[in-house]
Amino acid sequence: MTFPRFTIEQSDSEFYTSQSGMALVGLAVNRYTTLASRVAKAAPCQGIATADVLRCYLGLLCQGKSDFEAIRPFWEDDEFFAAALGVQNVPSPETLRQRMDKVAEAVRPIVNLCTVELLKKAKAALSTLPAGHMPLDLDVFTQDNSNTKKEGVSWTYRKFNGFAPIAAWLGLEGWCLEIEQRPGSQHAQEGFVPFLLRAIHKSRLLTEAPLLVRLDSAHDxxxxxxxxxxxxxxxxxxWNPRGTDVPARASEVFAKGKMIKQDKKGRIAIMTEIVERTYKDEDGKEKTIKVRRVLRATERYFEKDGTPLLVPDVMIEGWWTNLTVAKDKVIEFYKGHALCEQYHSELKSDMDLERLPSGKFATNALVMSCSALAYNILRAVGQVGLMGKAQAKRAKQRRRIKTVIQDLIYCAARLIRHCRGLTLRFSCHAHDQAASFATTYARFAYG
Structure with a gap:
């Protein structure tokens, strides 16, 4: 059997790009945020404009690249990258690193502001729970930066050296409101209340639906x-059951609560109670609040593999809430909080943000703020271009960031300059990609 042999040629004049999706990223940044004008006032610098540096780095993040060195191919020769992002000059890796270090503290609040500004101006779709609540999930996650000497790297609750940032996610689509970078050893509750207040304030700028804040036991x-x-x-x-006599409390739940499951494998019961909790206000006066607590007790007689247990395994869980819905509904509403792990995974793996690029904590904090903006851009691109009837068979609310990068960002096209205009020409076989790209571009450019 003979195989065809290809002749390898290189064009002298034609230009091709494998990242045509940068045109979508540039539109989103320049049309739906005031990043450039705000940064120009806050951090004026000689040479390449700081706004251009940030837009180029956002372009890297939207390709799933976080390392500063990844800018080199675009710095050396890529006219499309600069044109798509609307920048005058692409910085070198050295300039990118130095400028990020220099302006980190000044521009990070601006990037955080633009993250919400993008969602508001782009009219991002925000889906509520069936009961009408808009979920607002806040959660801490870890980044493994073991065997490095980066500032802020320390022992995390996951038992490795790294960082422990906290993020706020809004809606069933999982829009990112803000990410606050933190040292690995910082407790989740330390500095949490100010972050919570910012997240609630930003959520109210985007939706009028009643908020449902969901938190894990680290914030009890x-x-x-x-x-x-x-x-x-x-x-x-x-609820964090620290210091609780688990067998005694479980027995109380089984005795007073509602049995929802009981068979030869075990039993499960739930109950609700009103608890008074005491605290001191700013003036040192003692005050109390009444909070509803839903408790669920589980008793198992067998291991998951079917091995009988000599002593039954007893577990108790609880949730603080002010909802007046049925006990089982409270538990059901909380289950969606687990989706945070999916969002964290997409940030760390799909956008290459497990190991951060800088040795300076302030710079890495800016990187994470930029990642929140880039994440929302990619999410918006996916919502418009990949959530049609034909494409959305596998997802009800969103497409994974990795899928967006593969299908719309890394989309090959030929760049044509004609009559002072730019044209992206796709392959004759890329019907679906071209249609999705055109729909998204039209929505961002004229919607």
């Missing part, structure tokens, strides 16, 4: 509950 603290009550938002906070 009286000041968290007091803040949620004072902000008049609905909430479900996982």
């Amino acid at each position: 603290a009286i000041m968290t509950l007091v803040t949620l009550v004072s902000e008049r938002v609905d909430f479900i906070v996982k």
Whole structure:
């Protein structure tokens, strides 16, 4: 059997790009945010404009690249990259690193502001729960930066050296409101209340639906509950059973609660109670708040593989809430909080943000703020271009960031300059990609 042999040629004049999706990224940044004008005022610099540096780095993140060295191919020779992002000059890797170090503290608040500005101006779709609540999930995750001497790297609760940032996610689509970079050893509750207040404020700028704040047991603290009550938002906070006599409490739930499952494998019961919790206000006066707690006790007689247990395994879980719905509904509403792990995974793997590029903590904090903006850009591109009837068979609310990068960002096209205009020409066989790209571009350019 003979195989065809290809003749390899290189064009002298034609230009091709494998990242035509940069045109979508540039549109999103320049049309739906005021990043360039704000950064120009806050961090004026000689040479390449700081706004150009940031837009180029956002372009890298939207390709799933976070290392500063990844800018080199575009710096050396890529007219499309600069044209797509609307920048005058592409920085070298050295300039990119030095400028990010220099302006990190000044421009990070601007990037955080533009993250929400993008969602508001682009009219991002925000889906609620069936009951009408808009979910707002806040959660801490870890980044493994072991065997490095980066500033802020320390022992995390995952038992490796790294960082422990906290992020806020809004809606069933998982839009990122803000990411705050933190040292690995910082406790989740430390500095949490100010972050919570910012997340609630930003959420109210984007939606009028009632908020449902969902938090895990790391934030089971009286000041968290007091803040949620004072902000008049609905909430479900996982109860931390520290110091609790688990067998005794489980027996109480089985005795007083509602049995929802009982067979030869075990039993499950749930109950609700009103608990008074005491705290001291800013003036040192003692005050109390009444909070509803839903408890679920589980008793298992067998291991998951079917091995009988000599002593039954007893477990108890609980959730603080101000919702008045049925006990089982509270538990059901909280299950969606687990989607945060998916969002964290997409940030760390799909956008290459597990190991951060700088040795300076402030620069890495700026990188994470930029990642929130880039994440929302990619999410918006996916919502418009990949959520049609034909493409959305596998996803009800969103497409994975990796899929967006593969299908729309890394989309090969020929760049044509004619009559002072730019044209992207796709392959004759790329019907679906070209149609999705055209739909998204039209939505971003004229919608």
